[in-house]
Amino acid sequence: MKLAPSILAADFGNFERDARRLEAAGADYLHIDIMDGHFVENISFGADVVKAIRPVTKCLLDCHLMVENPEKYVASFAQAGADSLSIHVEATRHIHGAIQKVNAAGLRSAVVINPGTDISSIKHVLEIVDMVLVMTVNPGFGGQKFIPECLEKVRELSEIRQFRGLDFEIEVDGGVDNQTIIACRDAGADVFVAGSYIFDGNVEENIATLRAALN
Numbered sequence: 001m002k003l004a005p006s007i008l009a010a011d012f013g014n015f016e017r018d019a020r021r022l023e024a025a026g027a028d029y030l031h032i033d034i035m036d037g038h039f040v041e042n043i044s045f046g047a048d049v050v051k052a053i054r055p056v057t058k059c060l061l062d063c064h065l066m067v068e069n070p071e072k073y074v075a076s077f078a079q080a081g082a083d084s085l086s087i088h089v090e091a092t093r094h095i096h097g098a099i100q101k102v103n104a105a106g107l108r109s110a111v112v113i114n115p116g117t118d119i120s121s122i123k124h125v126l127e128i129v130d131m132v133l134v135m136t137v138n139p140g141f142g143g144q145k146f147i148p149e150c151l152e153k154v155r156e157l158s159e160i161r162q163f164r165g166l167d168f169e170i171e172v173d174g175g176v177d178n179q180t181i182i183a184c185r186d187a188g189a190d191v192f193v194a195g196s197y198i199f200d201g202n203v204e205e206n207i208a209t210l211r212a213a214l215n
């Protein structure tokens with residue numbers, strides 16, 4: 001079970017301090033939300049922020065690309081020091097090719113599905129990804145309410161993984177707190193992104209509370 005704090009909820013003037021703090025508090029992955037203002041309404045940051053964070057942490061840098069034509073950015077994120085790139089099936093006309101490109105760059109790959117997208121759209125890439133990211137809110141903003149209907153997809157993916165003998169991780173993202181994390185774990189998720197829950201109050205205590213909820 002891995003915790004992946006989202007730096008979208010961090011202090012944008014102090015990414016270095018917050019990245020160090022999250023690692024020291026027990027984060028496994030740092031989840032970095034890249035938003036282009038086209039695929040989603042919000043604009044966040046790009047590969048240069050990944051480059052700035054890379055030297056200050058050993059955590060896996062889990063970059064979630066909420067951008068149109070994500071395949072265009074694989075090389076720049078690889079050069080910046082990303083460890084993992086997550087590609088939305090809704091953002092490309094060539095999801096299989098985009099994942100192949102991430103794998104060829106030597107990075108971990110993930111395919112992402114929005115709440116309104118059925119898992120049938122990703123069944124042909126499950127053999128070539130390291131992770132599936134099931135969005136449990138509509139992408140674009142932190143602080144939204146968890147959509148429980150998405151859990152059904154986590155359950156289905158967990159069954160498919162077992163049935164086909166695959167080993168991709170299942171990550172959930174959006175509205176994850178000390179209650180919803182339990183439902184996600186019970187459905188079969190292994191990696192839990194949380195932004196506002198972790199940064200609202202004491203980061204160390206909130207990470208410890210999430211970790212305890214998983215035990």
Ligand SMILES: O=C(CO)[C@@H](O)[C@H](O)COP(=O)(O)O
Binds near residue numbers: 139
């Ligand atoms: O990708 C996204 C939002 O698009 C997420 O990573 C959020 O940043 C999670 O934030 P909380 O729902 O935990 O506040």
